[in-house]
Every structure is written in structure tokens, then in C-alpha cells.
Amino acid sequence: MEVVDVCAGRVRTQNLAELSPLLISLITEGISLNTNGSVYHPEEGSEDSEPEVFGTATECAILNFGVKLGMNFDEGKSKSTIFRVSPFNSRRKRRGVAVQLHDSQVRVHWKGAAKTILASCQGYMDMDNIASMDQEKISHFENTIDDMCNEGLRCAALAYRTYPEGDINRNEAFTNIPDSNLVLLAIIGIKDSCRPGIGDAIQQCCNAGIRVCMVTGDDLLTAKAIAMECGILTATSDINTTILASEFSSMSDAEREEIxxxxxxxxxxxxxxxxxxLKELRKKGHVVAATGKGIRDAPSLRQADISLAMGIGGTSIVKECSDIIVLDDSFASILTVIQWGRSLYTNIQRFVQFRLTVSASALIICVVVAVHSHEIPLNVAQLLWVNLLIDTFGALALASEPPIDNLMRRPPVRKGAPFITKLMWAKFVLQVAYQVTALLLLNFHGESILKLENKSLDHAYKVKNTLVFNSFVFCQVFNEFECRTHDQTNIFSGILKNHLFLGTIIITVILQVIVIECLGIFISTVRLDWKQWLISIGIGFFSQVAGRFPFQAFPYLRN
Incomplete structure (x- = not known):
């Protein structure tokens, strides 16, 4: 933040040299005394000769403004004694101090929201003199404030009043500082520039079906200008999209719910x-995420579905009551949170669909064959191998899928929406139906299909069972491709970016080849010739065609 505009003595200027010495003296006195921040002046001769300011972003901007005016922070503090403070709060929107000067006078300094301070002023400093405040001048200052706000500046005002010592009773209540008949010193415009990339980030949120709402203590005109700058509002935005908080809170429950x-x-x-x-939005069934950094944001963060605290500027209380801490205080990082959250949800869906298909296919095949032929097409060792190979490497492959750009172009998942979607059910049913049909056909008619009639019964039986087992494994390998892109047209989309997925698929195939060709004695299989390998791979390949069918044939299932 930075003070970029000043209105003092009815003159709006960015050239501080135009201000009179007396006016500068009063402004710097008010800034140095009426603050929670501090200024560190390095020792003479040190490499870094620039003063350092500490405090909130707004305090730092005002203190830097004072430094530009020639303020000596420590000297200003030493020339007076602060004996009463009225701290800033979000309702009064101002802060005041009462100080005793060395000449026994008592001076009150106030700063805060520009229009709030202006309403308490009966005069203003016209360079070296105090001029009375009439309606024309009030309108002039109000228009100046509105102009600054329309330029996206946060407006604050500085005012003071001097009293003889006897007019202030130090024994009165701590916050009872006179706040009427003040003299306006200056109206300052503070620029809080949008961070680079914020517009793109908000546009991506809109594309992802996420509405970004700015709720701020700033003047509505300032908030609207900043919202226009960062893309929350557009030139075509409806007038009902902006509102003063006081208007919203004064509405009836029905009116608030509607708007x-x-x-x-x-x-x-x-x-x-x-x-x-926040409560009204949740009442309407929306999932609400709230961001905050100050203690005043804590109640909203506790009530939000998802709460995000700023890691750099956030207070410890806010961090404790938040679900997520954004370490770099960047809105773009929130997009990353959303993207990875959606990716994790999608990856779990992928694995569940994959695991259901494997389990259902194996169960149906084994039950049907056992009931019909009193045989087991997949023995215990083979099922253990499938569970070890497919579950371990399949889970690793599908869970490692990184976020894709397409994730941020989808609408968010509704509250209460089923985890297994219509598309997942359709793919599951067709995939299981294909695998069961193909493998049962191979089991019951494998000898004739493979032309093994001339072979011994024992050898033909082992070749057939080996082919059933091998085809089942390759069905799951190609099913992994299908589940990985269960809502995309191209099953190979982005596959080269996921080296872990490619690695697990390659390892799975290599281990399967080793088991069939070299370790058959352990799982009751025999070696297959190249034609039989091609048949196994072909059966597996066509399993993903079955999985693609509902996606291509029934577009409405994609939603």
C-alpha cells in the first residue's frame, strides 16, 4: 500500500512540496502520535539509510507518507505525552489519541475513514489558517473522497483539535476523547494495488463455477473500483451485485435470502x-470458502465450509481456526488448493471405479464357472497375484495422476451429489459385462477357439486357463487407461506428463510376462505362444472400447 493522493487545504495534489510547513507539522505530529506502528531510523553512517516502518499495511502506508513529509518519529513521540487512546474498531472506523504538549496544551488527533472523520469536522486547515466548514466545502471534500474512491483508492482522513489543559479531564473513561468540532488536516488516498495475475486467477475461478465475492470494510466506491480492476465486476455487472453492509443487515430475512x-x-x-x-449463502445450499487474516475474520472462518488463513499477514488466532493456511498470501495459491482438491477427489473416483470393476469381474467369473463346471478359472495364487499386482500398482498409478487444466473448467460438485456418478455406473456395468462375457466365452469354448483339440486334455486345459488369467490381467491394464481418463475422450491425453503412471504400467506388463513365461509353476500356468499373447492383449484392448462407449454415445452422462 502507498499514499498516492492528498487533499489538504482544499487543494488536491500529489506534490507534497505544495503543503505549508505548519500543515506538514500538524500532519506529521498526528501520524507519529496516533498510530500502532513504529518507524526505525538507522544510525548515521549505516549502509541502509532508509527508515523502516512496522505495522499493518495501512499503518505502514500512512507512516511512509509521514516519512516523506520529513517526519521524525522518535522526536515526535518525545515532544509530547499520550495520556488517552481510543483504539480503532470496525464499527467506529477511527482511532484517536489525546496528548499533552510541552506548552501545557492538550491536542486531540483523530484518523480513520474519510467520511466518518469529515462528519466530525467544523473547520479545515487552509494551509496556515483554520477556515470554517460550510456546506459548500463539505460537498467539495465529499466529492473529492468519492473521486478518490472511484479511482480505487482507500480514503482516510486526519483531523485534530487543540484544547487548553483544563478542558480535558484525565480521570474520565479511557476512550472518552472529544471527537467533535475537529479541524480537518488532510484527506489521503491509499493505493492498494492488485497483485500480478489476480485477474487471471479470478477468471479461472469463474470458469470453474466458483463465484468470488469481495466483502470489505472499505468504502463501497473503493471496493467497486478494485473489484472492476481485478475482474470480480465487469462493465455489464448488474447493480444488485454491489451493496452496503448496513443495507444488507437492515433487510428482512426473506429479502436477504433472495439477494x-x-x-x-x-x-x-x-x-x-x-x-x-456467509450464513445466508450456506442456507441456500452453497459451499462457502472464506479467507481472512485479522482477528475480525475469525467468526466467519469458523462458520465457513472451508476456511483459509493468510500465512504471512494472518494472526495466530486466525491460523488456528482455519482449515488451510496460504503460505504466500496469494489468491492464485487458492486456485492451486482448489485444483489439487478436485484432482484428489477425481483420483479417488478413478481408483474406486477401477477396483469395483476388478472385484466384480473376478467374482462373477469365478462364481459362474464354479456353479457351471465345478472348476475355478482363477485359482488362489492367481487371485493373490492379481490383488498384489493390480491393487498395489493400480492404486499407485491412478492416485498419482496430477491435476489437469480441464479440472478448472468443470462445475463444482454439488453438496450431496453421489460419489459414484451416472457415467461411472455406466462404464462399470459395460466394462464388467464385457470382461465377464469375453472371459466366460474363452473359458467355456477356449479349446475350440484356440484350436487345441489336437492337444492333450491336460495341456489344452492349462493353456486355456492361462489365457483366461492373462487376458483378465490385460483387461485390467487397459482398464487403468480407461479409468484414468474416465471423463475424457482421448485415453492417452497427458499420459507423457505422468511418468509414474507409465512406469507402473510398464512394470505391471513386465512382471506379468515374467510370471507367465518363467514362474508358471508357482501359479499353475504354462507358456503362451505369440498368437496367444496377441489374443490376450486384444481382449484387454477392447475392454477400453467398451468403457468408451457410454461416454461417446450418451453425452448427458458426462455431467
Missing amino acids: AENILVMGRSSPDENLLL
Whole structure:
């Protein structure tokens, strides 16, 4: 943040040299005394001669403004004694101090929201003199504030009043600092620039079906200008998408419920009003994520479905009550959270679909053959091998799939939506039907299909069973490709980017070849010739064709 515009003495300027020495003295006095921040002045002769400021972003901007005016922070503190402080809060939107000067005078300094301070002023500093505040001048200052706000500046005002010492009773309540009949010193415009890439990030959120809502304590005009700059609002946005928090809270429950979904920008909002909007959105069934960094954001973060705290600027209380901490305080990082969250959800769906297919196919094949022929087409050792090979490497392959760009172009999953979608059920049924049909056909008619009538019964039986087992494994290998891209047209899309998936598939195939060709004695299999290997691979390949069918034939299942 940085102070980029100043209105003092009815003159709006960016050239600080135009301000009078007396006005500068009063402004720097107010800045140095009425602050929670601090300024560190390096020792003379040190390499870094620039003062360092500490405090909140707004405090730092104002302190830097004071430094530019020639403020000596420590000297200003030493020339007076602060005996009363009225701390800033989100409702009053101002902070005040009462200080005793060395000449026994008592001076009150206030700073805060520009229009709030302006309403308490009866005069203004016209360079070296105090001028009275009439309606024309009030309108002039209000228009100046509106102009600054329309330029996306956060407006603050500085004001003061001097009293003889006897007019202030130090024994009164701690916050009872006079706040009327003040003299306006300056209205300052603070620029809070949007971070690079924020517009693209918000556009990606919109593409992903996520509505970004700005709820801020800033003036509504400032909030609208910033929202336009970063893409939350557009030139065609409806007027009902922006609202003052006071208007929203004064509505009836029915009115709030009706308008809550349309709100994109809410200005002059307090923690209670933040929470009110959040509850209305949740009442409508929306999944609401809230971000925050200050203690005033804690109630909303606790009530949100997903709470995100800022890692750099966030307070410890906010971090404790948040689900996720954004380490770099960047909105773009929230997109990464969303993308990886969707990717994890999709990967779990992939593995569940894959595992259901493997289990259902094996179960149906074994039960049907056992009932019909009193035989077991897949023996215990083979089933153990399938579980070891397919479960371990299949889970690793599907769970390692990185996020794809397409994820951020899908609508979010609705609350209460079934985990297994219509498309997953359709693919599961057709995949199981294909595998069961193909492998049962091979089991019951394998000798004639493979032309093994001239072979011994024992050898023909072993070749047939080996081919059933091998084909079953290759069905699952190609099913992994299908499950990996269960909602995409091209099963090889982005496959070269996932080296782990490729590696697990290659290892699976190599181990299967070794088991069939070299270790058959352990799982009751025999070697296959190249034609039989091609048959196994062909049966497996056509399993993914069965999985593609519902995706291509019934587009409505994709949603």
C-alpha cells in the first residue's frame, strides 16, 4: 500500500512540496502520535539509510507518507505525552489519541475513514489558517473522497483539535476523547494495488463455477473500483451485485435470502455482517470458502465450509481456526488448493471405479464357472497375484495422476451429489459385462477357439486357463487407461506428463510376462505362444472400447 493522493487545504495534489510547513507539522505530529506502528531510523553512517516502518499495511502506508513529509518519529513521540487512546474498531472506523504538549496544551488527533472523520469536522486547515466548514466545502471534500474512491483508492482522513489543559479531564473513561468540532488536516488516498495475475486467477475461478465475492470494510466506491480492476465486476455487472453492509443487515430475512446469491461486492462490512452473508449463502445450499487474516475474520472462518488463513499477514488466532493456511498470501495459491482438491477427489473416483470393476469381474467369473463346471478359472495364487499386482500398482498409478487444466473448467460438485456418478455406473456395468462375457466365452469354448483339440486334455486345459488369467490381467491394464481418463475422450491425453503412471504400467506388463513365461509353476500356468499373447492383449484392448462407449454415445452422462 502507498499514499498516492492528498487533499489538504482544499487543494488536491500529489506534490507534497505544495503543503505549508505548519500543515506538514500538524500532519506529521498526528501520524507519529496516533498510530500502532513504529518507524526505525538507522544510525548515521549505516549502509541502509532508509527508515523502516512496522505495522499493518495501512499503518505502514500512512507512516511512509509521514516519512516523506520529513517526519521524525522518535522526536515526535518525545515532544509530547499520550495520556488517552481510543483504539480503532470496525464499527467506529477511527482511532484517536489525546496528548499533552510541552506548552501545557492538550491536542486531540483523530484518523480513520474519510467520511466518518469529515462528519466530525467544523473547520479545515487552509494551509496556515483554520477556515470554517460550510456546506459548500463539505460537498467539495465529499466529492473529492468519492473521486478518490472511484479511482480505487482507500480514503482516510486526519483531523485534530487543540484544547487548553483544563478542558480535558484525565480521570474520565479511557476512550472518552472529544471527537467533535475537529479541524480537518488532510484527506489521503491509499493505493492498494492488485497483485500480478489476480485477474487471471479470478477468471479461472469463474470458469470453474466458483463465484468470488469481495466483502470489505472499505468504502463501497473503493471496493467497486478494485473489484472492476481485478475482474470480480465487469462493465455489464448488474447493480444488485454491489451493496452496503448496513443495507444488507437492515433487510428482512426473506429479502436477504433472495439477494445473497447475487452479491459480488459488499462495502463497509463489519464481522457481524460478514457472518450474516456467509450464513445466508450456506442456507441456500452453497459451499462457502472464506479467507481472512485479522482477528475480525475469525467468526466467519469458523462458520465457513472451508476456511483459509493468510500465512504471512494472518494472526495466530486466525491460523488456528482455519482449515488451510496460504503460505504466500496469494489468491492464485487458492486456485492451486482448489485444483489439487478436485484432482484428489477425481483420483479417488478413478481408483474406486477401477477396483469395483476388478472385484466384480473376478467374482462373477469365478462364481459362474464354479456353479457351471465345478472348476475355478482363477485359482488362489492367481487371485493373490492379481490383488498384489493390480491393487498395489493400480492404486499407485491412478492416485498419482496430477491435476489437469480441464479440472478448472468443470462445475463444482454439488453438496450431496453421489460419489459414484451416472457415467461411472455406466462404464462399470459395460466394462464388467464385457470382461465377464469375453472371459466366460474363452473359458467355456477356449479349446475350440484356440484350436487345441489336437492337444492333450491336460495341456489344452492349462493353456486355456492361462489365457483366461492373462487376458483378465490385460483387461485390467487397459482398464487403468480407461479409468484414468474416465471423463475424457482421448485415453492417452497427458499420459507423457505422468511418468509414474507409465512406469507402473510398464512394470505391471513386465512382471506379468515374467510370471507367465518363467514362474508358471508357482501359479499353475504354462507358456503362451505369440498368437496367444496377441489374443490376450486384444481382449484387454477392447475392454477400453467398451468403457468408451457410454461416454461417446450418451453425452448427458458426462455431467
